[in-house]
Each structure stands twice: as C-alpha cells, then as structure tokens.
Amino acid sequence: MENISIPNKKNKIPLLEVKQLSLSFPQYKKGFEESYIQVIRDFELTIYPGEIVAVVGSSGSGKSLLADSILGILPENAAINGTLLFKGVALTKNRQEQLRGKAISLIPQSVKALDPLMKTGRQVQGIIRDKKDKKRIQEEAFLKLGLAPGTGDKYPHELSGGMARRVLIASAMVSEAQLIIADEPTPGLDELAWEETLSNLKQLSEGNRGIMFITHDIQAALKIADKIAVFYAGETLEIANKEDFSGKGEVLRHPYTKALWLALPENDFKVLKGNQPESEDVFPGCVFEPRCPIATGLCKTNKPDSTMINNGITRCFYA
Amino acid sequence: MGLLVAISIFSFILISNSPVDPVQSYIGAEISRISPEQRTNIEEYWGLHRSKPEQYFLWSKAVFQGNLGESLIYRKPVTDIIWERFSASILLMGIAWVLSGVFGLILGILAGMNEGSILDRIIKSYSFILASTPAFWFGLLVLMVFAAWLNWFPVGLAAPAGSLRGEVSLADTFKHLFLPVLTLSIGGVASIALHTREKMIEVLSSEFIRFARAKGLSGMRLFWRHGLRNISLPAISLHFASFGELFGGAVLTEQVFSYPGLGQAVVRAGLGGDIPLLLGITLFSVVFIFVGNFMADLLYVVIDPRMKTKQAHD
Incomplete structure (x- = not known):
C-alpha cells in the first residue's frame, strides 16, 4: 500500500492516513441468529496539512460513520478494523479520546447539533482552552464569520440555518484543531449561505489545517477540494484530483465517477440507472458491477484492488 | 379565577342535589327531638327556603370575604x-x-x-x-x-x-x-x-x-x-x-x-x-x-x- 500516496507531497508526513478501514455492526435477524452488516469496506484516504479532501457519496453510503470512526465516537457495538494514523502515529482509542475536540474537530451537519437549552456563545466557549480569554476569542470568531454581535446570546432555535452553520464552523475555528472533519455542512442552504459556508471552510484550511469534507454535493466538493474521494456502498472507488473533473470526464478513472460527473446539469445531465446497493448485500466482485456500463464477467467474481493510475487511485480493472 | 368560580358553582350544584340534609347533619342524632316548627326556623335562619342561585350568591359572598363557614363535625371555622x-x-x-x-x-x-x-x-x-x-x-x-x-x-x-x-x-x-x-x-x-x-x-x-x-x-x-x-x-x-x-x-x-x-x-x-x-x-x-x-x-x-x-x- 506504500506506493499509494501522492508523490509531490512525499516529503511531508500526512495529517491523516486511513488504510483498509472497515466497519460493521452486528445485526439480529430472525431469532438469535447473529450476522454482521458491513457499512464501510477497505476505505482509503490520506490528508496532508493545508489540504481539503472531499469524500463524496450519496446518502446512506456510511459517510457520517466515517467521521465517527476517526473521532472514536462510534456506538459500542461497532466492530472496526484497519489502520488509522494521525501524523504518522496510530490513532488508538486513548489517543482519539485525547485528540478529539482538540487536534481533531468536527463540524456537524445541522443546527440540531447545538444544545437547545444553552446560548450559542457559551457552547462555543466551552471548546476554548484558554479559560481567561474565551469570551473574546468566541466573539472574534463570530465576527470573522460575519455573525452580528449579540448572536452569542441567542439560543439555537433563534438562529437561521445559515447562522447556525456559521456557529458550528466557529466552534472548529476556535479549537486548536489541525484536522477538521466537516460532516455534510452544506445541505438545506440557499445559494448565498452555500457559497459562504464553502468559503469559510476554505478559510479554515489556510492555517495549514487539513479538512475532510464529507458531502453528497459534488459541486460543493469541486469548488473547494483539492482531492475528491468517491465513496460508494462503503468503499472508496476513486481518489481523483480536482483537475481530473473536466470535459467529458476522460481523465477520470472509475466509471462511477464518470457517471457522477456526467450527471451534473452543466454536463450531460445523464442519470445512471439503478440504486446504490444496501449494506446487507454482499458482493464477491466489484460493488459497482450491477450498474456498471463496462462490467465484464471478471468484475462479477473478482474484487479489484486499489491501484495508482495517473496520480490518483482507483478500484477498477478497466481504468 | 374563572376556574374557581366554575368549580364552586359545579360543586355547589352537586351538593345541593345530594341527599345530605344539612339540618339533620347539624342536629345529629337529636333530630327526632325537635319539632317541625323548630326545623323550619333553622331552615329559615340558614336561608334554605330561598332559591338555589340566591343561596349560591350568599355563600360565595361569604367565601369571598374569607368566611368559609363553620364545620358541622368539628364545630370550628372551616x-x-x-x-x-x-x-x-x-x-x-x-x-x-x-x-x-x-x-x-x-x-x-x-x-x-x-x-x-x-x-x-x-x-x-x-x-x-x-x-x-x-x-x-x-x-x-x-x-x-x-x-x-x-x-x-x-x-x-x-x-x-x-x-x-x-x-x-x-x-x-x-x-x-x-x-x-x-x-x-x-x-x-x-x-x-x-x-x-x-x-x-x-x-x-x-x-x-x-x-x-x-x-x-x-x-x-x-x-x-x-x-x-x-x-x-x-x-x-x-x-x-x-x-x-x-x-x-x-x-x-x-x-x-x-x-x-x-x-x-x-x-x-x-x-x-x-x-x-x-x-x-x-x-x-x-x-x-x-x-x-x-x-x-x-x-x-x-x-x-x-x-x-x-x-x-x-
């Protein structure tokens, strides 16, 4: 697996390295027959400081669980396998506990992530380590994000969707996080708030922070991300550079990524038939085989490995 | 306040239609010893001969002044x-x-x-x-x-x-x-x-x-x-x-x-x-x-x- 890293950054230690991560939950079918459902399989991702890596996948592909695995806040019955490295050192349960909220920070999806009974300012202040200056630091962060003075004295239900989003971003801003995991920060926003949120995320990455941007919105991903990991049925099908998304998608490596790109309104607006498989379905071969336009008998029986092609990674026999 | 009035009217109606005879419970076991005239006197003194709304009005006026009346069992103010x-x-x-x-x-x-x-x-x-x-x-x-x-x-x-x-x-x-x-x-x-x-x-x-x-x-x-x-x-x-x-x-x-x-x-x-x-x-x-x-x-x-x-x- 060592060969899979972006060559031009080889001299740097990656902020986050995820190798062959898999995650499953026990499930009780009829009676006491126990089985596991795999929600994430062989997931690979590398994030360098100052880089924004988008993880793009449709809903139900297990993206939020990915965030939880890195933070170490999975439910107790989750079974996790694979390697997680933070700055080259293994992320053990203990280390996750020490780092989360400090070196690794989460930007959650919605206003629901704020405690409904606590003023927003206080909720953000709770993260700040510097106990004497926390009010000033919080107010500065709010100001920087364009929140009116006095927003900190409001309760979450008094904020609009866009304001709440900015409060959540502020909580990542005031933390000393080097790695920020933004879990679907854009849905439900109007055009303006959408643009703002994205530029705020971009702003966050400028302080040499690494950002893992989990989203189903490929346009948002293309706008700010340096690399895009395409997540499908719990697997990484491709990790492409932003520049690869151009023209008719000739440079893209995986048929699914190509289909995603062509489905955009400004391209062909062509929608791929079928649905993403449920996590209970088990495939001996490639997960995308049932919907793939170029699939062969080999894809049905054998699972393609991740291979490095043209400065990106893909999991396809015919790339 | 409206609640209090409603409840008081309701309980007053309930009680006035109950089989409880106030005179009898006042006198107790001695009831057989008093004459019908004495009984009418007591009833008149208490205002029992008046109409029900009038009785309610008299009672609620007293209640409003803080006088809930006297308990018949304990012989003390309620x-x-x-x-x-x-x-x-x-x-x-x-x-x-x-x-x-x-x-x-x-x-x-x-x-x-x-x-x-x-x-x-x-x-x-x-x-x-x-x-x-x-x-x-x-x-x-x-x-x-x-x-x-x-x-x-x-x-x-x-x-x-x-x-x-x-x-x-x-x-x-x-x-x-x-x-x-x-x-x-x-x-x-x-x-x-x-x-x-x-x-x-x-x-x-x-x-x-x-x-x-x-x-x-x-x-x-x-x-x-x-x-x-x-x-x-x-x-x-x-x-x-x-x-x-x-x-x-x-x-x-x-x-x-x-x-x-x-x-x-x-x-x-x-x-x-x-x-x-x-x-x-x-x-x-x-x-x-x-x-x-x-x-x-x-x-x-x-x-x-x-x-x-x-x-x-x-």
Whole structure:
C-alpha cells in the first residue's frame, strides 16, 4: 500500500492516513441468529496539512460513520478494523479520546447539533482552552464569520440555518484543531449561505489545517477540494484530483465517477440507472458491477484492488 | 379565577342535589327531638327556603370575604380546620413529592443510560408494576409488612396516641411519617422514571450529544453540561402538574394510616354530611392544584428558552 500516496507531497508526513478501514455492526435477524452488516469496506484516504479532501457519496453510503470512526465516537457495538494514523502515529482509542475536540474537530451537519437549552456563545466557549480569554476569542470568531454581535446570546432555535452553520464552523475555528472533519455542512442552504459556508471552510484550511469534507454535493466538493474521494456502498472507488473533473470526464478513472460527473446539469445531465446497493448485500466482485456500463464477467467474481493510475487511485480493472 | 368560580358553582350544584340534609347533619342524632316548627326556623335562619342561585350568591359572598363557614363535625371555622390539617398534610405530601421526584429522576436516568440492560429491565418492570398499583392497596401491604409483622413503624396516626402537642419528638414524627410517605411517593416515582427514561434515550441519540462527544466531552462532564437540563424537562412539568394526583393519593393514604391530614378530613366531611367543610376543602384543593400547574408553566419557561419566544409570538 506504500506506493499509494501522492508523490509531490512525499516529503511531508500526512495529517491523516486511513488504510483498509472497515466497519460493521452486528445485526439480529430472525431469532438469535447473529450476522454482521458491513457499512464501510477497505476505505482509503490520506490528508496532508493545508489540504481539503472531499469524500463524496450519496446518502446512506456510511459517510457520517466515517467521521465517527476517526473521532472514536462510534456506538459500542461497532466492530472496526484497519489502520488509522494521525501524523504518522496510530490513532488508538486513548489517543482519539485525547485528540478529539482538540487536534481533531468536527463540524456537524445541522443546527440540531447545538444544545437547545444553552446560548450559542457559551457552547462555543466551552471548546476554548484558554479559560481567561474565551469570551473574546468566541466573539472574534463570530465576527470573522460575519455573525452580528449579540448572536452569542441567542439560543439555537433563534438562529437561521445559515447562522447556525456559521456557529458550528466557529466552534472548529476556535479549537486548536489541525484536522477538521466537516460532516455534510452544506445541505438545506440557499445559494448565498452555500457559497459562504464553502468559503469559510476554505478559510479554515489556510492555517495549514487539513479538512475532510464529507458531502453528497459534488459541486460543493469541486469548488473547494483539492482531492475528491468517491465513496460508494462503503468503499472508496476513486481518489481523483480536482483537475481530473473536466470535459467529458476522460481523465477520470472509475466509471462511477464518470457517471457522477456526467450527471451534473452543466454536463450531460445523464442519470445512471439503478440504486446504490444496501449494506446487507454482499458482493464477491466489484460493488459497482450491477450498474456498471463496462462490467465484464471478471468484475462479477473478482474484487479489484486499489491501484495508482495517473496520480490518483482507483478500484477498477478497466481504468 | 374563572376556574374557581366554575368549580364552586359545579360543586355547589352537586351538593345541593345530594341527599345530605344539612339540618339533620347539624342536629345529629337529636333530630327526632325537635319539632317541625323548630326545623323550619333553622331552615329559615340558614336561608334554605330561598332559591338555589340566591343561596349560591350568599355563600360565595361569604367565601369571598374569607368566611368559609363553620364545620358541622368539628364545630370550628372551616378555615381553621383547613389550615391545621393542611400543615400536617403538607409535610406528608411535600416529603413524598420531593422523594418521588428525586428517585424517579435517578431511576429514569440509570435506566435510560443502560437501555436494554438488566438494570433497565428491572427498573422498567418495577415502574410498570408500581404505576398500576393502587395506593391504598400498597399502603395496606406496607402496613402488614412493616408495622404488623416487623413492628418497625407505628400502624397509624401522626404521633404516639395519648401524647400532647409539644411532647412529640422529631424521631416520633419521622417514624409516623415514614410509611405514609413511602406509600404516597411510590406511585409518583414510576411515572417520573418512565418519562425520564424515554427522554434520556432520546437525548443520548441526539445530534447535540454526538457533537458534544466529538468536542471531547464525556462521562459526568457531558452529563452535567448537556444532559441533565434536557432530560429534566418532562420530569419537571409532569411533577408539578401531578399535584392533583398527589392530593388524591393523600386522601387514600391518610385514610389507610389514619393520618390526621386534609385528605382524612375530606373523607370525614363527605361521610358526615359536613357541607361547609366539604366545599371549603374542594375550593382549597382547586387552588392547590392550580398553583402546581402554574408553577410547572413558569418553570418550563425558565428552563426551556424555546417556550419564551413562542409566547412572545402569540
């Protein structure tokens, strides 16, 4: 697996390295027959400081669980396998506990992530380590994000969707996080708030922070991300550079990524038939085989490995 | 206020149509000794020959002036009796109320935190059984076990029989209170525990707890900062709104334990045809229950900021 890293950054230690991560939950079918459902399989991702890596996948592909695995806040019955490295050192349960909220920070999806009974300012202040200056630091962060003075004295239900989003971003801003995991920060926003949120995320990455941007919105991903990991049925099908998304998608490596790109309104607006498989379905071969336009008998029986092609990674026999 | 008027009219109609003959309950067993003329005189003196609305008006005017009349059984002003009985009852109800709230909350939190575990199942079944247990039956059971068999606590009353006021020690008061309080609080525990358990499970799976954990909070710090306030909401509104049940429970409990409180007085007033006392206590209990509900509303606004803005919009 060592060969899979972006060559031009080889001299740097990656902020986050995820190798062959898999995650499953026990499930009780009829009676006491126990089985596991795999929600994430062989997931690979590398994030360098100052880089924004988008993880793009449709809903139900297990993206939020990915965030939880890195933070170490999975439910107790989750079974996790694979390697997680933070700055080259293994992320053990203990280390996750020490780092989360400090070196690794989460930007959650919605206003629901704020405690409904606590003023927003206080909720953000709770993260700040510097106990004497926390009010000033919080107010500065709010100001920087364009929140009116006095927003900190409001309760979450008094904020609009866009304001709440900015409060959540502020909580990542005031933390000393080097790695920020933004879990679907854009849905439900109007055009303006959408643009703002994205530029705020971009702003966050400028302080040499690494950002893992989990989203189903490929346009948002293309706008700010340096690399895009395409997540499908719990697997990484491709990790492409932003520049690869151009023209008719000739440079893209995986048929699914190509289909995603062509489905955009400004391209062909062509929608791929079928649905993403449920996590209970088990495939001996490639997960995308049932919907793939170029699939062969080999894809049905054998699972393609991740291979490095043209400065990106893909999991396809015919790339 | 409107509520009070409505309740007073309603209970007045009920009582005036009841078979209770006020003159007979006033005179008591001597009724056969008085002549029909004397009887008419008494009726006239009380205004019983007037129309019902007129009677109600006279009565409510007196009530408004703070005069609830004189109890026929105790031969004392009703206000004095209510006051005296209530101070005994409030001790019983107050302690039972606080205990059931605290224990209900603790049990609910424990069960909710360990959803599906054996502890959760024990607390849940315990609550279901208790919630469906009538207070008077439980009271009798407690009496049998702790007073009759084990002899740990007295069978009834608020103080040792034959002792004078002022001679009663704190230990005696406590000993006499123990079983009634236990009986009265046990029912409240169940509903608080079950509601708190539900809320705890809901809060634990909420987005803001996930985010709080992602921010590095865990254990007791997480619970104090984001848990307790959120899960205590249903418990608080339920507990203050349960003043009515508390009062109803006290009536039964006091009866079982012959505890000289308001509940016992209301039963005696009803059975003895003591109309002024019965009406007086009815009105008093309405005020009492209203205060409970009102406090629940007030506290809810203090704790939950979402209620405040809603009211402002209305």
